[in-house]
Amino acid sequence: MNIFFTSDQHFYHSNIISYCNRPFKSMEEMNQVMIRKWNERVKKEDLVYHLGDICMKHAPGETPDAPKQAWDIIRPQLNGEVILLLGNHDSRNNVKSILESAVINYGGKRIFLIHDPKWARKEFYWNLCGHCHGNKGRFRKWGEKNEYYHNDSFIIDIGVDCWNFYPVQINEINSAFEGWLKHGTSQSSD
Secondary structure (H helix, E strand, O other), X not given: OOEEEEOOXXXXXXXXXXXOOOOOOOHHHHHHHHHHHXXXXXXOOOEEEEOOOOEOOOEOOOEOOOOOOHHHHHHHHOOXXXXXXXXXXXXXXXXXXXXXXXXXXXXXXXXXXXXOHHHOOOOOOEEEEXXXXXXXXXXXXXXXXXXXXXXXXXXXXXXXXXXXXXXXEHHHHHHHHHHHHHHOOOOOOO
């Protein structure tokens, strides 16, 4: 069994394409590519921590083309067991989760999982978050960009916009993180 992390697919959210400058011509293409990329990495026996905003349901102004039961359509198409944490859009998409955050011990690290980095916690070396769609960079030290400064805590955006629309494993995150620490680069993974 492998463990993956991801967030912010926004399945069925056609406006996210322009909001985040995603390279898709349509919502249908975006959904198909992200389902394919999910299943290229995640197998049926794998576990995925999803840190919020997986899909959008029909709403006249924002997502008029989305179905009312978007999660019920998307879920059977995705491999793996999915642990859903709530994102800011999840109150409007019929996804049922009671988790707002989680703490895991993985790869020798205590890691805090949360959707919005404004709720990250400085006592954790890594805070895996979503919500920002890469707008604040893939990696940053706690305290950068108007946050409280703490030398030994980092915020890592694991949203699909930062990882070429793939879920990522801890070793991929760690490798990219080490490169960022050494070279100061935070480019997208393929």
